[in-house]
Amino acid sequence: MKILIDAAYIHNSGGKEVLSLIIENIQKDKVIFLLDSRLKIPSNEFKKLNCFVIKSSEKNRKKFYKKRISEFTTIVCLGNVPPPIKIMKRVVIYFHNTLFVDSKNSGLTIIEKLILKIKKRYIQYLNQNHYEWVVQTELMKKKIIESMGVNISRINIFPIFRYDKMSINRTLLDRNFLYVSSHHKHKNLVRLIRAFSIACEMKNIKLSLNLTIEDHYFQKLKKYIPQNSFFNLINHGYVSKEVLSKLYSENTYFIYPSLKESFGITLIEAESYGARLLCADLPYVHEIVSPSSLFNPFSIDSIVNCLIDVVDGKVTKESQKKVNNKIDNFTDYITKDV
Structure with missing residues (x-):
C-alpha cells in the first residue's frame, strides 16, 4: 500500500515549488503522484516518478479516486481541495490559498469573490472530521480555524521552501x-x-x-x-x-x-x-x-x-x-x- 500525493491542481507558482521539494525529498517507492496535465517538469525528473496525469477537474479527479482509492493508505491533497469522495482513510490537506479564507482588500471583483466563496463552501462540504490539515504559518492556521471551521487539533504547521544562503557583494547605491x-x-x-x-x-x-x-x-x-x-x-x-x-x-x-x-x-x-x-x-x-x-x-x-x-x-x-x-x-x- 502506498501514499497518493494528489497534485491535480498544482502547475505553477509556490504550489509547484512545494511539489518539487516533496519530489526531491520523499522516498519515491512510497508514493504515487496524481499530476496536473499543465505541469511542466524536466523529462528526466518525470521518468523517475510513479504517477498518473489527468486534465485538472473535479470530474476527472473523482473518476480517478473511485477507480484507484483502494490502492492507498494515505491521501495527501496539495491543491487545497479535499478528496472529491468521502474517504475513511488518513487524509492530509495542504492548504495554501489565503484568498479562500480572506478576500477582503484583495482587489477582486464581486463576481471573483463570489466564485471564491462557492469554492470555499465546496471545500467545507468535502471536509471530514478525521481529515488533517497542513499550513505554513500561524496566521494561516488562525484563518482556517475562523473561516473554514477546521478543528485546531487537526492542523499542523510545516513551512516548506528552498533555502540556500548565498554570499553576494551588494552595493546599496544600486537602483x-x-x-x-x-x-x-x-x-x-x-x-x-x-x-x-x-x-x-x-x-x-x-x-x-x-x-x-x-x-x-x-x-x-x-x-x-x-x-x-x-x-x-x-x-x-x-x-x-x-x-x-x-x-x-x-x-x-x-x-x-x-x-x-x-x-x-x-x-x-x-x-x-x-x-x-x-x-x-x-x-x-x-x-x-x-x-x-x-x-x-x-x-x-x-x-x-x-x-x-x-x-x-x-x-x-x-x-x-x-x-x-x-x-x-x-x-x-x-x-x-x-
Missing part, C-alpha cells in the same frame, strides 16, 4: 528593483508602477523595476507610465530557475507590495540572496521575515516614500528570515503510517 509575482490583482502592480513613476519624477532619477509576469498583462501595465519618464520597467515573463537566480543576484532591492499571501515564498528566496526586502506592512510579511523597510501597500504615497528612502541611502538594515524549512518534518509526517 535596480525586483518583484517576482504573477499578474493577479492582489499583487498590487498598478499602485507599485504608479509609485515608481512618481518617485522617478520627484528625484529626477532613473529607477528600474524587474517583473516576471505574462507579457499581455505587462503591456496593459505600461499605460500607467507617463511619457518621457525616467522609470525603466522591464518584464522577463515566466523564467527558469537559472534566470530567476540571476535576477535575485543582480537586484539589491526586492519590493513586495502584495495585499494577500498565504506564505510569500519569494520573500524567503530573495532574502537568501542577501536582497534588501521592501515589504507591505501586513501580517503575512511579519510571520516570515524581518524586512529592511515597510510601507502601506494601499497608499501610493507610502510606497513612494519607501523608494525615496532607498534613493537617499536611508535603507541600510539587512533583512532576515524568521522561519525554518520543515520539508523533512513534512515528509516524515505524511509517510509515518507507511
Whole structure:
C-alpha cells in the first residue's frame, strides 16, 4: 500500500515549488503522484516518478479516486481541495490559498469573490472530521480555524521552501528593483508602477523595476507610465530557475507590495540572496521575515516614500528570515503510517 500525493491542481507558482521539494525529498517507492496535465517538469525528473496525469477537474479527479482509492493508505491533497469522495482513510490537506479564507482588500471583483466563496463552501462540504490539515504559518492556521471551521487539533504547521544562503557583494547605491509575482490583482502592480513613476519624477532619477509576469498583462501595465519618464520597467515573463537566480543576484532591492499571501515564498528566496526586502506592512510579511523597510501597500504615497528612502541611502538594515524549512518534518509526517 502506498501514499497518493494528489497534485491535480498544482502547475505553477509556490504550489509547484512545494511539489518539487516533496519530489526531491520523499522516498519515491512510497508514493504515487496524481499530476496536473499543465505541469511542466524536466523529462528526466518525470521518468523517475510513479504517477498518473489527468486534465485538472473535479470530474476527472473523482473518476480517478473511485477507480484507484483502494490502492492507498494515505491521501495527501496539495491543491487545497479535499478528496472529491468521502474517504475513511488518513487524509492530509495542504492548504495554501489565503484568498479562500480572506478576500477582503484583495482587489477582486464581486463576481471573483463570489466564485471564491462557492469554492470555499465546496471545500467545507468535502471536509471530514478525521481529515488533517497542513499550513505554513500561524496566521494561516488562525484563518482556517475562523473561516473554514477546521478543528485546531487537526492542523499542523510545516513551512516548506528552498533555502540556500548565498554570499553576494551588494552595493546599496544600486537602483535596480525586483518583484517576482504573477499578474493577479492582489499583487498590487498598478499602485507599485504608479509609485515608481512618481518617485522617478520627484528625484529626477532613473529607477528600474524587474517583473516576471505574462507579457499581455505587462503591456496593459505600461499605460500607467507617463511619457518621457525616467522609470525603466522591464518584464522577463515566466523564467527558469537559472534566470530567476540571476535576477535575485543582480537586484539589491526586492519590493513586495502584495495585499494577500498565504506564505510569500519569494520573500524567503530573495532574502537568501542577501536582497534588501521592501515589504507591505501586513501580517503575512511579519510571520516570515524581518524586512529592511515597510510601507502601506494601499497608499501610493507610502510606497513612494519607501523608494525615496532607498534613493537617499536611508535603507541600510539587512533583512532576515524568521522561519525554518520543515520539508523533512513534512515528509516524515505524511509517510509515518507507511
